[in-house]
Amino acid sequence: MSPKALARRLQRGDPTTVLDVRNRDEFEEWHVDGRSVTAEQIPAVRFTQAEALDTVDELAEQFADAPEPVVVVCGEGNASDHVADMLSDAGVAAENLETGMEGWADVYLSTEIPHADATVLQYDRPSSGCLASMVVSGDEAVVVDPLRAFTDRYVEDAADYGADIVAAIDTHVHADHVSGVRTVADLEGASVVLPEGATRRGLAYDAELVENGDTVSVGDTELVAVASPGHTSEMTAYRLGDLLFVGDSFFLESVARPDLEEGDAGAPDAARRLHETLVERYADFDGDTRVAPAHYSAQATPGDSGAYVATLDTLRQRLDALSMDTDEFVEFILEDMPPRPANFERIIDTNLGQQPLDDDEAFEMELGPNNCAATVPEA
Known part of the structure; x- marks a missing residue:
């Protein structure tokens, strides 16, 4: 097989x-x-x-x-x-x-997410549960949370739609995989787009920096930045009509872990920021807004289209954490977090541009589960 x-x-x-x-x-x-x-x-x-x-x-x-x-x-x-x-x-x-x-680590699937304003592809690496997205409108395309290992795939798929990639976006500084934003930019002459807060974390290369409310244009439409701190301080989601690319804010069966940026000491405060994002800031979005996360667990079930997408109302009903008050939420997500992603500190440094990593090393370092969620659903 x-x-x-x-x-x-x-x-x-x-x-x-x-x-x-x-x-x-x-x-x-x-x-x-x-x-x-x-x-x-x-x-x-x-x-x-x-x-x-x-x-x-x-x-x-x-x-x-x-x-x-x-x-x-x-x-x-x-x-x-x-x-x-x-x-x-x-x-x-x-x-x-x-x-x-x-x-198994080389498998990369794509599934279309139906959308009224653009063609949206969700990319799935089942060996790690990492998800990325590409938005195509007219002759332009944007990739969100790309993986370096599959840079050629994004370029080829965009070309199949008659589009050039004009921007490569990271929702935050990833800790579980090596980002592909710079390699996509090198191949396509695209802009690298990162949250402004990445500079506070030591960003060591030039990028287009965005804050809450800024937009990234693609063809006849645009993605709107939504500040979503918690998993990391600079975490930024992007809204495309009724679809919200939430990065690692939360997932279809869990919420994000808050300890990868500041460790155990800073995790409680980060968890409070995450609660504010998920319960207060996201309350401004209609319940029919669809959520496309950057990861999924082995127990997640894709939607009817085959993509890992669910509405906010569905997630509010499914995830008990979203109905908790702040103190209960913090206690819940800090109680029993899984091990941190393998090699996460070196991967973060690489994604900030603070140290080089060749393609073979990058591939080896990111093998395994992503472990970016605070809890792991039981089988």
């Missing part, structure tokens, strides 16, 4: 068993997951031993009632290929994930 085919299965919610034959520590750090996934971990060496002892059938028995197919995964697709063959010979509907977790 190709990584893209697996990603489409999980996007649809098709029941799938994923057998990871890497070591336990690798599995626990990062593995294929999703709301329809039954994830199992058995190291490849156990299958090698079973093959020598002629006991593969005994290992295969535990998959008798598992959702099919059983997709076998390793780092590069080699050990898993042999395990898939063994399971198939034992009567299990098993398939190898081509190119393994390396190939």
Whole structure:
């Protein structure tokens, strides 16, 4: 099975068993997951031993009632290929994930978000739950929260629509992935657009800086900046008609974590700012306003279009945190946050332009879950 085919299965919610034959520590750090996934971990060496002892059938028995197919995964697709063959010979509907977790990290899907004023594409990296967007109007395009690893994809897709990318926007200084705003700008001659507050955090390269109410034009329409502090001090959302690109303000199943900029000491104050953003500032928007976040968890369910979008009213009903008072909200999101994203400090420095990072290093550093939410939904 190709990584893209697996990603489409999980996007649809098709029941799938994923057998990871890497070591336990690798599995626990990062593995294929999703709301329809039954994830199992058995190291490849156990299958090698079973093959020598002629006991593969005994290992295969535990998959008798598992959702099919059983997709076998390793780092590069080699050990898993042999395990898939063994399971198939034992009567299990098993398939190898081509190119393994390396190939899984390369998957990048796009889905159109219906919109009256522009063509809007949402990009989905299922290996990390990172989302980006592109807005096309006439012969111009703007990308929001692009990933460096997929710069060519944005340029190619814009060209398919007969458009040139005129601006690359980051809603904030990302901590989980290496930003693509500068590489898009280099390829397309586009403007790099960042929140003005990024300068306070040590921005070390030239960019077009925006504040609340400023606009970014694209063709016959525009994106309006909406200051949304909390996840970070400079966090800025962008409104396109009834669609709000909220970055990491909140997600379809959780709210943002507040500790990646100032650490544990500054997290309570940041959480209060986040509450003000989500409960007070966003109260100015109609409940039918659609929210497009920059991340999603493995348990998130896409909307009818296949994109990860929901209305504010839906999220207000779904997320208990949005009905809490300030003190309750702060206590709730600080109570049990997941580990910080891997390599987050170096990624932040890279995104501020304070240190260089080549493409191979960047790709390796951002592998794994994004962990930008304050809480992780249970399966």
